[in-house]
Amino acid sequence: MDGSITIPKHIGIIMDGNGRWAKKRLLPRNMGHKKGAEVFQDITRYCNELGLEAVTFYAFSTENWKRPAEEVNGIMSLLKEYLVKAFDYEKENNRVIFLGDKSAFSGELLDLMLDIEEKTKDRTGMTLNIALNYGSRNEIVHAAQNIAKRVRDGQIALEDIDEKLFSDYLYTKGQPDPDFILRPSGEKRLSNFLLWQSAYAEFVYMDVLWPDFTRADLDKAIIEFNKRNRRFGGV
């Protein structure tokens, strides 16, 4: 990547198109997710090499439980497999955080998630956020409930509630907002992903399906991001 290019601080990626990728090849949908998980691993490594502060992958939404059990189980198995690999990213030094409501998980997967978060919490490299059972509206409602409880219990005053305090009650607490949201597969929707955090983000939509997504596609997206004139509401 040419040295004059500004690398975003935090990219949010909606990994979309796994099902269509598999369908085109007459394969089961889970084969698309498997290829998608491999791409996730490679693009994570590339984000590290590019020097990003954070990257957030949308892996499983609060709505994805509606899919057939076989597909949900397949995604959960891939998560176990690739989370172990993510945890082995010694060289990359990632701090791994799971965004989302963990109360839906139990057993081996939950233990793995908690273990990875604990063991990587002091790492100084890129933050790797994996959104699992994540929904932005759900996140905002939880934040509002937790703030309300603290007001009720006299721990904070109503007047203390401002944007900064509210942000601290979200799963992304302490992290820079994403400056760039990327959605491959041709769909042009945010799908309940980082609604609060992406208030000033640039959106780039690409026609490639996630399992076909390459490092060169990320380069293209970052070049597109560089063409945008970010004014943050100013002139």
Ligand code: FPP
């Ligand atoms: C969206 O494509 C993708 C998902 C709902 C699952 C994403 C999961 C993975 C890539 C596997 C595991 C993740 C990690 C982090 C290891 P879709 O199925 O909605 O595609 P379609 O719109 O073409 O049907």
